[in-house]
Amino acid sequence: MIMAISRLKKGFCSKAKVGTVQFRFAQVFDLQTRLFMVVIRLFATVGGFPMVQEIDGFNDSLWQQTAVLGPKTGLLTESKTCDVAIIGAGFTGLNAALDLAKTGHSVCVLEARTLGFGASGRAGRQVNMGLNSGPKDLISRYGQEQAERTIAMMQNTPRTLFERVQKHQLDCDPVQTGWIQSAVDAKVFGEQKALAKEYEAFGGGLEVLGKEELEQRSGANGYVGGLFCPSAGSVQPLSYTRELARVAMAAGAEIFTDSPVKGLTQTGNGWELTIGSALKVKAGQVLVCTNGYTDDLVKGLKEKVVPIRSVLIATEPLSQKLRSEILPNQVTFVDKRRLILYMRYDRDGRLCIGDHGPMRDIFYPSDFEAVKRRAVKVFPQLASVSWDFHWGGRVAMTMSHLPFLYEPKPGLITGMGYNGRGVGMGTVMGINLAKAARARLDDQESTDLDFPFTSPRGYPFHRFHPLGAKIGIAWASLRDHWQENRGSQK
Ligand SMILES: Cc1cc2nc3c(=O)[nH]c(=O)nc-3n(C[C@H](O)[C@H](O)[C@H](O)COP(=O)(O)OP(=O)(O)OC[C@H]3O[C@@H](n4cnc5c(N)ncnc54)[C@H](O)[C@@H]3O)c2cc1C
Numbered sequence: 001m002i003m004a005i006s007r008l009k010k011g012f013c014s015k016a017k018v019g020t021v022q023f024r025f026a027q028v029f030d031l032q033t034r035l036f037m038v039v040i041r042l043f044a045t046v047g048g049f050p051m052v053q054e055i056d057g058f059n060d061s062l063w064q065q066t067a068v069l070g071p072k073t074g075l076l077t078e079s080k081t082c083d084v085a086i087i088g089a090g091f092t093g094l095n096a097a098l099d100l101a102k103t104g105h106s107v108c109v110l111e112a113r114t115l116g117f118g119a120s121g122r123a124g125r126q127v128n129m130g131l132n133s134g135p136k137d138l139i140s141r142y143g144q145e146q147a148e149r150t151i152a153m154m155q156n157t158p159r160t161l162f163e164r165v166q167k168h169q170l171d172c173d174p175v176q177t178g179w180i181q182s183a184v185d186a187k188v189f190g191e192q193k194a195l196a197k198e199y200e201a202f203g204g205g206l207e208v209l210g211k212e213e214l215e216q217r218s219g220a221n222g223y224v225g226g227l228f229c230p231s232a233g234s235v236q237p238l239s240y241t242r243e244l245a246r247v248a249m250a251a252g253a254e255i256f257t258d259s260p261v262k263g264l265t266q267t268g269n270g271w272e273l274t275i276g277s278a279l280k281v282k283a284g285q286v287l288v289c290t291n292g293y294t295d296d297l298v299k300g301l302k303e304k305v306v307p308i309r310s311v312l313i314a315t316e317p318l319s320q321k322l323r324s325e326i327l328p329n330q331v332t333f334v335d336k337r338r339l340i341l342y343m344r345y346d347r348d349g350r351l352c353i354g355d356h357g358p359m360r361d362i363f364y365p366s367d368f369e370a371v372k373r374r375a376v377k378v379f380p381q382l383a384s385v386s387w388d389f390h391w392g393g394r395v396a397m398t399m400s401h402l403p404f405l406y407e408p409k410p411g412l413i414t415g416m417g418y419n420g421r422g423v424g425m426g427t428v429m430g431i432n433l434a435k436a437a438r439a440r441l442d443d444q445e446s447t448d449l450d451f452p453f454t455s456p457r458g459y460p461f462h463r464f465h466p467l468g469a470k471i472g473i474a475w476a477s478l479r480d481h482w483q484e485n486r487g488s489q490k
Pocket residue numbers: 087088089090091092093110111112113114115116117118119120121122123124125126127128259260261262289290291292293294295297310311312342354391392393394395396416418419420421422423424425426
């Protein structure tokens with residue numbers, strides 16, 4: 001029976017040849033949906049057959065196995081009043097909480113699930129320069145003065161994060177050995193060189209690598225060149241989250257988990273949040289730090305981000321020989337395409353590799369086949385290693401491809417939309433949210449923000465985003481395939 005089911009599934013989701021291009025029906029119509037699995041489960045349960053394994057994107061991650069213990073947190077059990085209420089306990093919310101608590105403000109963090117339950121406890125852990133735009137684009141969007149602040153922030157993002165780790169003694173396996181972004185063809189390489197040049201006018205930050213140098217530093221063949229960012233690196237993301245919570249609590253912040261915020265009401269002097277069915281938190285300012293896990297709490301906010309999924313796999317600890325061939329010196333690596341592939345070692349020498357995933361929150365073993373194939377293509381030595389961990393989560397994309405700092409109502413501020421670069425960006429956004437909240441509590445203008453306040457565009461027809469994202473991903477995949485074939489014919 002299970003064989004027949006799997007053949008049936010394979011049939012539905014098999015590759016159809018379109019000319020020379022292999023195109024996955026499943027990427028557009030994704031017949032491996034939850035519903036499909038529910039029906040299959042029902043049959044299997046009734047028939048007493050073994051079931052396809054479900055993978056929990058949070059609990060099955062490698063980070064759960066290697067993270068430090070978090071501080072003790074629990075449910076909110078009584079109503080409270082504070083200066084600032086923060087919704088969401090990830091990098092953004094906890095960095096904001098830490099800074100506000102340090103300046104003596106009373107802070108109450110409310111998290112629907114557990115510390116790092118969102119993307120922060122699942123991330124690929126790369127800490128990089130952060131934005132998908134270069135200086136020229138930022139100047140045209142924000143104007144010279146604001147853009148210069150944003151550019152400086154971006155250049156300093158890894159430094160800001162690693163300094164925080166050092167200053168607060170956060171136990172999160174920090175490694176600052178640089179980041180390589182490879183170019184698949186001359187066009188991409190040309191764009192990378194232009195970007196590095198743009199940064200030179202603002203003090204630099206990116207170095208251009210020729211083909212041989214890229215091969216030498218990464219161990220990867222088949223690229224025409226790339227970029228190197230020496231200040232970048234990585235952290236253990238769940239440890240980083242838990243450690244931020246620990247130091248924020250030590251500084252006086254209160255953090256409540258399993259405490260979803262269900263309602264938000266504006267009052268005469270601030271906001272009232274409803275937690276669960278009856279408890280209230282009154283706050284002068286509210287920071288919404290829910291990124292890809294944003295729900296309907298703030299009207300219209302969910303429509304401003306599309307939560308696509310990213311999946312990650314981790315190998316067994318690799319031998320010293322393999323580690324000297326694949327990403328020697330622990331450099332972090334991105335294969336730059338429309339659909340990127342990203343890689344990094346953990347502290348035990350497991351190679352962690354990430355790719356785009358299906359548009360749902362429960363994963364199945366078949367969701368990880370494509371990333372394994374891609375990884376082996378870049379590093380053929382991986383063909384015989386075992387893959388010990390599989391997990392994934394939501395990445396918040398925005399229309400502008402940039403994060404936003406946004407105040408939909410006075411005293412209700414949000415920062416999100418990192419487009420897959422939220423380890424560093426979430427950190428600096430949290431710092432900026434704290435600055436903005438502090439200024440408003442003191443009735444002052446915030447003049448020193450790295451991001452401007454903007455009114456981000458929402459996605460039209462957001463309700464249909466799962467289908468739209470699948471079509472977009474399938475189209476991007478097709479274009480990457482064409483680009484690679486064109487490149488290899490040269
Ligand atoms: C698989 C994966 C790999 C990634 N890899 C990288 C990488 O290598 N480098 C990089 O820079 N970025 C990476 N990212 C992106 C990065 O992890 C995120 O941008 C970042 O973690 C966002 O942090 P955050 O604190 O804003 O949001 P999150 O960590 O997502 O936290 C939001 C929290 O809000 C809570 N919440 C939502 N609604 C409510 C409510 N009503 N009440 C209370 N709580 C609520 C959620 O439970 C959640 O815990 C990756 C993301 C994923 C999923």
